[in-house]
Amino acid sequence: MTISGRTAAPLTPISPTEAGNGLRRRFFEDYGIWNEAPVLIGTTKFEPRADVKNIMITGGAGFIACWLVRHLTLTYPHAYNIISFDKLDYCSSLNNTRILNDRRNFTFYQGDVTNPSEVVDCLERHNIDTVIHFAAQSHVDLSFGNSYGFTHTNVYGTHVLLESAKKVGIRRFIHVSTDEVYGEVKDGDDDLLESSILAPTNPYAASKAAAEMLVHSYQKSFKLPAIIVRSNNVYGPHQYPEKIIPKFTCLLARHKPVVLHGDGSPTRRYLYAGDAADAFDTILHRGQPGQIYNVGSHDEVSNLALCKKLLAVMDIPHQSPDEFGRWVKYTHDRPFNDHRYAVDATKLKGLGWEQKTGLEEGLRVTVEWYRLFGERWWGDITKVLSPFPVVAGMEVLSDSEPVSDHPQVGDGGRKGKGAKQGNGEREADGLGCRE
Numbered sequence: 001m002t003i004s005g006r007t008a009a010p011l012t013p014i015s016p017t018e019a020g021n022g023l024r025r026r027f028f029e030d031y032g033i034w035n036e037a038p039v040l041i042g043t044t045k046f047e048p049r050a051d052v053k054n055i056m057i058t059g060g061a062g063f064i065a066c067w068l069v070r071h072l073t074l075t076y077p078h079a080y081n082i083i084s085f086d087k088l089d090y091c092s093s094l095n096n097t098r099i100l101n102d103r104r105n106f107t108f109y110q111g112d113v114t115n116p117s118e119v120v121d122c123l124e125r126h127n128i129d130t131v132i133h134f135a136a137q138s139h140v141d142l143s144f145g146n147s148y149g150f151t152h153t154n155v156y157g158t159h160v161l162l163e164s165a166k167k168v169g170i171r172r173f174i175h176v177s178t179d180e181v182y183g184e185v186k187d188g189d190d191d192l193l194e195s196s197i198l199a200p201t202n203p204y205a206a207s208k209a210a211a212e213m214l215v216h217s218y219q220k221s222f223k224l225p226a227i228i229v230r231s232n233n234v235y236g237p238h239q240y241p242e243k244i245i246p247k248f249t250c251l252l253a254r255h256k257p258v259v260l261h262g263d264g265s266p267t268r269r270y271l272y273a274g275d276a277a278d279a280f281d282t283i284l285h286r287g288q289p290g291q292i293y294n295v296g297s298h299d300e301v302s303n304l305a306l307c308k309k310l311l312a313v314m315d316i317p318h319q320s321p322d323e324f325g326r327w328v329k330y331t332h333d334r335p336f337n338d339h340r341y342a343v344d345a346t347k348l349k350g351l352g353w354e355q356k357t358g359l360e361e362g363l364r365v366t367v368e369w370y371r372l373f374g375e376r377w378w379g380d381i382t383k384v385l386s387p388f389p390v391v392a393g394m395e396v397l398s399d400s401e402p403v404s405d406h407p408q409v410g411d412g413g414r415k416g417k418g419a420k421q422g423n424g425e426r427e428a429d430g431l432g433c434r435e
Contacts, residue, residue, distance in 0.1 A: 033376045034095040037369070040237055041071040042277030043356065046285035048079035051171055055284075056128040058113055058161065059092070059135035060084025063239045064176075064231075066096035067277040068132065073106045075281075081105045083126045085119075086135070087112045091240035095377055113157035119164040130172040131165055132280065133158065136208070147203035154207035155214070162218045173226040174283060175215045179269075179294070179341045180205035181230060191344035194230070194292040225289035229280065232296055232341060236273030236362060237369035238377075242384050244303065245270070245310070245363070249370045251385055252314050257326065259387040262333030263407035264304030267340040271297035272362035275355050279348060286351040296345035299359035304328075309359070313367045329403045331387045 055072065059065040061084060073082045082105060086092055100106040107126065111118035113135045122128065137153045158175070165173050182192045183199035200206040218224040235245045248258040271279075279295045287293060301309065307328050311318040318324045345353075357365075375381065383389055388399040 032095065032098065033373060034098040037099075037237075037373050039070065039074070039099055040067065040274065041074055042067065042274050042281055044278040044281045044353075045075050046281065048076055049285060052080060052130045052284070054081045054083065054126050054128050055130045055132060056083045056085055056122060056126065057132045057134065058085045059133075060108070061086040061088060061092040061094055061096050062134060063091075063096075064234050064273060064276050064280075065132075065134035066092075066238055067236070067273045068134075068280050069097050069106075070100060071277045071281060072284075073100050073103055077103065077105055081107070081126070083107045083109055083122065083128065085109045085111050085113075085122055091242060093240075093378055096238050113161050114153060116160050116164060119160055120167065123164055123168045123170070128168070129170065130174075130284070131161065131170055132174045132176070132284070133161055134176045136176075137204070147207075150203050150207045151210075154204075155210045158211040159214050162214055162224065166218060166222050166224055171225060172284075172289070173215070173224055174280070174287070175212065175226060175228050176280075177212055177228055177230045178205065178208050179230050179232045179296070179343045181209040181212065182341065182343065185340050185342040187340065189342070191296070191342045192294075193344050194294055194347060219290060227283060227287045227289060228292040229283060230292065230294050230343060231276060231279070232269040232271055232343060234271050234273050234276045236366050237373075238273070240378060240384075241370075241374060241381050242389060244306065245366060246370055246374060247385055248307065248310050249314075249367050250374050250381060252310060252316060252327065253371055253374070254385075256385075257329045258307055258310075259329045259331050259403055260303055260307065260407075261331060261387070263330070263409050264307070264328075265302055265339070267300050267302045269297040269300045269341065269343075270359055270362070271295065271299075271355065272357035272359075272365075275357055278356070279353050282348065282351050282353040291347075293348045293351075294343040294345045295348060295353075296343040297355055297359075299355075300340070300342070301359065309363055310367065313363050325405055330406060330408050331401050331403050332408050 057065050057069050057072075060069045065084075069082055069084050072080055084097055084107070086108070088094065088110060094108070097106070097108065109122045109126075111122055113119060113133075135153070135157060137150045162173070180202070181198045181200050182196055183201050183205070185192060198209045198212070200209045212228055215226050215228055219226045235243070239246045241247045241250050251258050275297075276295065283293055308318060308324075311324075311327060316327060318327060386399045387401050387403070390399060
């Protein structure tokens with residue numbers, strides 16, 4: 001993890017209206033909250049590849065992708081031109097890359113991966129030789145209520161990108177997938193290798209598995225030099241607060257309780273975003289076409305235990321049952337919630353990558369960033385902080401699900417209570433709303 005050369009200035013509160021208006025500011029603004037934040041990138045640096053010059057990163061204004069956009073732009077200023085391609089949906093922000101606006105090797109292109117003319121125009125206009133494809137709909141909860149949108153963006157959008165890459169002769173295509181394509185891993189089972197079968201259990205994971213099949217087919221049929229990357233959960237600064245760590249941090253900072261789905265027992269492995277940026281930098285420079293690489297963390301924690309860690313980092317008393325009950329509530333679970341995922345990253349480690357930031361340190365940095373910037377980075381985030389927010393087009397709507405003081409068990413959530421759709425289907429996008 002590297003925090004390069006900037007110090008956060010003191011912040012002054014602004015109203016939700018002012019924050020919302022901030023989303024509509026022009027791209028090349030001279031000052032804003034983005035100018036107060038530290039510039040966060042990874043730690044790796046390799047000898048630049050001679051066959052790579054112009055890199056298109058889809059979903060570049062989203063979470064994980066923006067870390068790689070900043071990292072590659074600032075680490076290889078004379079070697080690579082970085083083109084950030086993003087539609088700018090609700091979960092992405094130009095604040096994530098505004099600090100690069102004056103860099104000669106950075107360009108932003110507003111476009112949708114499901115629009116062939118925009119994709120081809122970007123590829124041809126910038127003479128792209130390398131594509132790193134992050135753009136996706138990724139919030140699993142939403143996929144239960146609007147699965148068509150996930151298929152359109154994640155499958156059709158990937159198909160458009162592959163066909164366009166074939167047309168212009170891309171030399172390197174890195175497809176970003178997820179560990180969820182493997183499906184649920186039971187307690188005590190071995191970590192899964194890249195050769196393990198795919199058995200997705202939710203619409204989001206199924207759409208990512210389908211996208212992988214398209215990548216594989218273009219690799220075989222058209223000799224597209226492709227690499228597939230399957231990562232576990234990534235967290236850190238710049239993540240839209242629909243995901244558990246930033247959402248719970250923002251709620252606790254507002255002195256409001258967090259709400260767990262079900263009983264809080266599912267576990268996840270968490271990787272700090274700086275380590276994820278290092279992984280993709282490593283794969284770009286040392287990964288081999290035709291290969292699949294798992295990106296795995298050694299930090300596995302249940303949702304319930306994660307709450308306790310966040311309370312500790314934020315110095316909130318929670319040792320007694322009454323104290324803990326003040327800050328942690330419960331609601332019904334997803335229609336289906338995998339108990340855990342577990343992947344083996346030995347193959348990637350063989351390329352020289354390693355996890356450098358443990359969960360305790362990563363949470364400390366992340367909590368501090370959200371305390372300073374989280375409430376102003378995306379505008380008013382009140383509605384997204386509800387347990388099951390609904391997205392209709394570009395608007396996030398809060399839910400009105402019942403909340404309890406006690407863990408929710410049984411199959412109440414599995415009967416579809418969480419599969420809400422709202423008044424309008426979420427629009428398909430070409431974004432980086434990645435976990």
